[in-house]
Amino acid sequence: MTQPSAPTGETTKTDILVAGAGSTGLAAALAFARSGLKTALVGRIPPPLPGRTIALFEASVRFLDALGALERVKALACPIEGIRMIDDTDQLFPVPELTLRASEIDLPALGVNISNDELVGVLLDLVRASPEIQFIDADIADYEVNGACAAALLADGRRLEADFIVAADGRNSRARAVAGIDVKEWTYPQVALTMMLRHEFPHDNISTEWHTRSGPFTLVPLPPRDDAPHRSSLVWLMSVDDARRRLAKPREELEYEIEDYAKSEFGAMKIESDIGQFRMGGMQVSQHAKGRLALVGETCHIFPPIGAQGLNLSLRDVADLEDCLASVDLRNERELSRALVRYDRHRRADIGFRTNGVDVLNRSLIIPYLPVDLFRGASFIAVAALGPLRRAVIREGVLPHLVLPRMMRHPVRAHAG
Template sequence: MAEPDITVDILVVGSGAAGLSAALALANSGYKVAAVGALEAAGNGRTVALFEGSLRFLRSQKLWPHLSDIAAKIVAIELIDATNAPVPIQNLTFAAEEIGLQALGANIENSKLVPRLADLALQNPNIHLTEEWLDDIVYGEDDVSAHFTSGRRITAKLIVAADGQRSTVRQKAGIGTRRWTYPQVALTALLAHELPHHDRSIEFHTRSGPCTLVPLLPKADAPHRSSLVWLISAAEAQRRKALAAADLAAEITGEVEEIFGAMRLDSEAGFFPMAGMRVAHLTGRRIALLGEAAHAFPPLAAQGLNLSLRDISALVSCVDAARAAGQDIGGAAPLRRYAAAREPDIDIRIRGVDVLNRSMLTDFLPVDLARGLGSFAISAIGPLRRAALLEGILPERSRPRLHRAPTHLS
């Protein structure tokens, strides 16, 4: 039998990492929140690297103490050019100490992060978390009702669409998208290796895209572990899907130039076709889109969930401001402010990732020259390197209020 119909302030549809984080942040601001979606923890060797700005947000929400034990710190990021370009391209190292931090961020396995956030949501008295599947949206005079396949109805002032790239909320609201694909598949896996990573993330830039290792916490049977995101062609993905685990591990070990010695798979491998998506509007009537319902791009420079946490931070600020001014929290004014606050940041990440990705895929000489010049300038000019680093981990211009509190990794 379906659970009873309820009325809340805000309904969050989608209970992935973005939806659960949004529900927790909105509940922290005192709203009665319903969070609905399938509680699935995407495994397949996937992790999220969260940078300093995101850690500040998680601290401001008092979530970080509940996550720090599953997070491996990242103190440096090394970029190694492996494109065999005809012009020299400098290898680069970005270190936390260069910008006065103890760490640049932390890496967390998705299969640990999502259940941990779900547990926190279940314990939060302001959140009603259930597994439901949204079917339709019906507007009232000054609210909106979500109808679920179970027959249940939840009414709210505002619906937050965090229901992923194929968002039902977005479709029901008639918000259009532009989609494109890349000739790449992301191969993901957790790896156990022979040598320590020393908290370093290493990114090899190849002609099929980056091949990135990010530190993970040790396990009893695996003292040295990293996660892998390797962008490869669809044909290579097809071939590698059929490989035995030991053969796949041997290919990965070779690709990363045996930097951490011999490797073995410590999880299933995942294969994710790469695509991009942008939405025509970030909001609809009583609807705010965020996370992968609002933007999608390849996992270069680990921007996805970091960007989504900035969406959440901005949305909380806009809704809080409306409440403080006695306005309707799902009305046009806060939604207009939310869209205006988020559009430039989302636009720059989608474009930046697209340019970076395509610049590796082409062997067109002027593009290689530009990469060579860029890497040389960043390597030689300290302030430029620090600015590039800050833009990646703590973007100043697009930093919402809840991302500002200075904090450090414990």
């Protein structure tokens, strides 16, 4: 429920304060409220993101089920039954096409693809309907994170005390800075253009990635509409100059170029949304929790959208934190500190693995270097040829076994699709 503004200087008290109302913060508020904690969520409702969709894999689908969001997400999303990868780098030695299918690991789908704004809408509705969540549509101006409790100071002068702060306030997190957590940031010479497309031929619920020298060009299936039976979202990585050039083109010419990149496999393309542009960068943090505060989502990891890892990882942060804090007395500093050491260890392994994996794949595409091309090609051949390796790769992508928190362990009975 959104709270009416309170008198300046008023102090209120809660168990958990979630900072930031993006997808990660909304999911965090729902997860902690579900575990019986008095939860406050503070942040502005996120603005729409043009042409952006989110592919969420099996572990995240289970998490949405645990939050009570899955039925509504399923109604708006398209199942992803397989991922097809095509090397389009014109490297010296031909690399076979690789398709990873959900049926190989006995799942009906690897996950679902949903418009980012629709996902935020579903989570926001659940937050508003939850009597355990106090939703304050405001920015946090500052924090006090020392001592026996933590507090957020709102821009209108209100002070909100909490036993624990979950920082989901994004890449420029104020909470992270106040806690004194260091970040390492870097950039890639790339921009991602995003848009939604309608096309002539069906996608058969398969996501197709062409790996080009400027980065992946990925079509992810979307559900049909009355006037458009075949639809996909596009995430297209390219150089900054190419992005500028393409954005300046008439729509029709850009649609031809997109069809050309997709080798006309889906026929003529029509852009049906605004086009989003996102500069590519990376970020890692020195620690994932400190004192009475933990980082989740883009406060503690950023990397290019390759393999659709970002929000999947953020939801694992949330589910893992909920796991680590379950049955901890938040006022007992020793218990809390032990739980946070565990959280930091888990996140360091999971986030480090994904950040480095995406970095290596991205650089191996954009830097033409024969030994690296050979290594990438050999990996494709091995995964294509060896059934057990292929199944392990699929499983690790959608249900990472070493870091699966409780809220992601229970299979859903009526799966998406």
